Amino acid sequence: MAMQFYASPEQVMRDRSEYARKGISRGRSVVVFSYEGGVLFVAENPSNALHKVSEIYDRIAFAAVGKYNEFENLRVAGVRLADMRGYSYDRRDVTARGLANAYAQTLGAIFTEQSKPYEVEICVAQVGASAEEDELYRLTYDGSVGDEPGYVAMGGQSEAIATVLRKGHRTELGLADAIALAVSALASVGGENGQPRTLTAPQLEVAVLERTRPGRAFRRIVGARLDELVTSAGTTPAEDATEAPPATEPTPPAAGGES
Amino acid sequence: MAAGLERSGRLPQAYLTPGSSSFTELLAATAPEMLPGRRALPPGVADLAPHGTTIVAATFDGGVVMAGDRRATMGNIIASRDMQKVYPADAYSCVGIAGTAGIAIEMVRLYSVELEHYEKIEGAVLSLAGKANRLSSMIRGNLGAAMQGLAVVPLFAGFDLDAPVGSSAGRIFSYDVTGGCYEEKQFHSVGSGSLFAKSAMKKRYRDGSTAEDTVRLLAEALYDAADDDSATGGPDMTRGIYPVVMVVDADGVRRLPDEEVAAVVATVVEGRMVNPGG
Numbered sequence: 010m011a012m013q014f015y016a017s018p019e020q021v022m023r024d025r026s027e028y029a030r031k032g033i034s035r036g037r038s039v040v041v042f043s044y045e046g047g048v049l050f051v052a053e054n055p056s057n058a059l060h061k062v063s064e065i066y067d068r069i070a071f072a073a074v075g076k077y078n079e080f081e082n083l084r085v086a087g088v089r090l091a092d093m094r095g096y097s098y099d100r101r102d103v104t105a106r107g108l109a110n111a112y113a114q115t116l117g118a119i120f121t122e123q124s125k126p127y128e129v130e131i132c133v134a135q136v137g138a139s140a141e142e143d144e145l146y147r148l149t150y151d152g153s154v155g156d157e158p159g160y161v162a163m164g165g166q167s168e169a170i171a172t173v174l175r176k177g178h179r180t181e182l183g184l185a186d187a188i189a190l191a192v193s194a195l196a197s198v199g200g201e202n203g204q205p206r207t208l209t210a211p212q213l214e215v216a217v218l219e220r221t222r223p224g225r226a227f228r229r230i231v232g233a234r235l236d237e238l239v240t241s242a243g244t245t246p247a248e249d250a251t252e253a254p255p256a257t258e259p260t261p262p263a264a265g266g267e268s
Numbered sequence: 269m270a271a272g273l274e275r276s277g278r279l280p281q282a283y284l285t286p287g288s289s290s291f292t293e294l295l296a297a298t299a300p301e302m303l304p305g306r307r308a309l310p311p312g313v314a315d316l317a318p319h320g321t322t323i324v325a326a327t328f329d330g331g332v333v334m335a336g337d338r339r340a341t342m343g344n345i346i347a348s349r350d351m352q353k354v355y356p357a358d359a360y361s362c363v364g365i366a367g368t369a370g371i372a373i374e375m376v377r378l379y380s381v382e383l384e385h386y387e388k389i390e391g392a393v394l395s396l397a398g399k400a401n402r403l404s405s406m407i408r409g410n411l412g413a414a415m416q417g418l419a420v421v422p423l424f425a426g427f428d429l430d431a432p433v434g435s436s437a438g439r440i441f442s443y444d445v446t447g448g449c450y451e452e453k454q455f456h457s458v459g460s461g462s463l464f465a466k467s468a469m470k471k472r473y474r475d476g477s478t479a480e481d482t483v484r485l486l487a488e489a490l491y492d493a494a495d496d497d498s499a500t501g502g503p504d505m506t507r508g509i510y511p512v513v514m515v516v517d518a519d520g521v522r523r524l525p526d527e528e529v530a531a532v533v534a535t536v537v538e539g540r541m542v543n544p545g546g
Binding site for chain 2: 058060063064065082083085086087088089090092093095096097110111112114115118225
């Protein structure tokens with residue numbers, strides 16, 4: 010008689026979770042948060058062509074970390090769902106909540122039914138009339154969905170990045186300050202001996218959902234404008250950020266933390 | 269499926285399948301009943317469906333302007349006085365429609381979703397010729413209905429972002445009911461009053477004119493069309509209903525505010541008080 014191997018459901022799920030988590034933590038990170046002018050997305054992504062942040066609909070955008078082919082698949086499906094909804098009903102009937110639910114059901118089903126879970130973590134964000142009305146949903150590989158309060162950090166060492174965001178995040182931040190905060194959060198991990206790294210514009214993918222723009226609110230920040238914003242972020246660290254500026258930078262006028 | 273979700277609330281398998289970046293193809297695969305031109309028609313509906321009429325477009329140095337009157341007719345009845353027949357298709361193009369109003373509006377809606385869908389999925393904008401060809405295939409799909417009297421004849425105009433320096437970036441494309449797509453030089457018109465509008469533009473069109481001059485040219489052409497074609501609406505001064513005018517240039521597409529159009533139309537009408545023939 011053939012030997013039957015038994016694995017408890019707990020064990021199976023644990024193994025899958027561990028597998029997915031490992032895959033995600035290998036990748037570079039993405040931060041998403043509300044600022045004064047809308048919702049900001051900053052990803053560490055050296056590629057100009059393979060995006061981690063994309064437009065879904067008028068007020069909705071998508072950010073992801075993990076395996077590119079898997080989250081690209083989800084992104085395309087999201088665009089299809091949103092366009093189909095908007096075409097069947099009205100443009101205003103396409104919501105981030107509906108999309109987050111569809112993603113949650115899909116990821117949940119893939120996690121339990123297929124032998125290999127998706128190694129992705131995604132954020133669906135919708136910009137509202139004010140920062141309080143912004144909606145940020147974070148979805149993980151097993152289909153769990155969280156309604157996040159103002160900011161999301163995903164990818165490798167997301168806990169450490171979230172800590173920096175928690176300290177510095179305020180919804181009244183202007184665009185320059187918001188980018189400075191995002192860059193300092195992303196740069197706070199992965200350096201040698203726990204030192205912050207220096208991130209430059211070509212390493213970043215930056216996009217915003219603009220609160221005041223009518224119709225399609227998604228806009229990428231690229232080229233000279235991005236250079237300018239990231240360079241100024243390097244010289245004036247966000248308020249309350251504990252990281253000291255790199256040694257080569259001039260001393261900030263305000264009393265900054267010393268490492 | 270109209271809402272786009274499976275009963276379980278999951279994304280349908282068709283959405284997760286990699287492949288086409290065309291929204292029309294997605295509709296054909298998942299909800300074919302929502303495509304215009306895919307429905308069986310009883311004979312004799314053509315007389316009951318409102319028809320939209322005259323659309324005019326002309327290029328200028330740096331772009332193209334398109335305008336349409338506001339009337340829809342149903343036989344001898346005026347079905348609508350303030351119908352919009354010129355729509356932005358995407359950020360750099362617009363489309364005007366003549367023919368069966370219901371199908372035409374549905375087609376324009378589908379067309380603008382088609383362009384936006386491609387842009388989002390591919391992360392790149394279609395070339396102007398590519399956009400014109402997509403519209404062509406949509407009209408071809410409506411051929412069956414067109415043969416029963418429910419024809420849609422659009423006019424497409426846009427700003428060509430890839431145009432070589434020194435050449436005119438404003439381009440106009442016309443269509444026939446079978447989907448044939450023809451690029452037009454300088455100006456064109458479709459719809460029941462197009463014969464008169466085109467004659468008017470032929471006499472008045474000047475190379476190297478400005479956007480303002482071209483808006484005036486189109487207002488004159490629409491006036492002439494309304495003058496001689498009962499299905500084309502003239503400017504309705506008493507109700508304040510004026511043609512819809514879209515200007516497409518390097519900054520993108522924008523609809524001229526009614527006040528601006530009203531001012532242009534007022535000068536046209538004033539001129540006609542003295543010389544009714546223009």
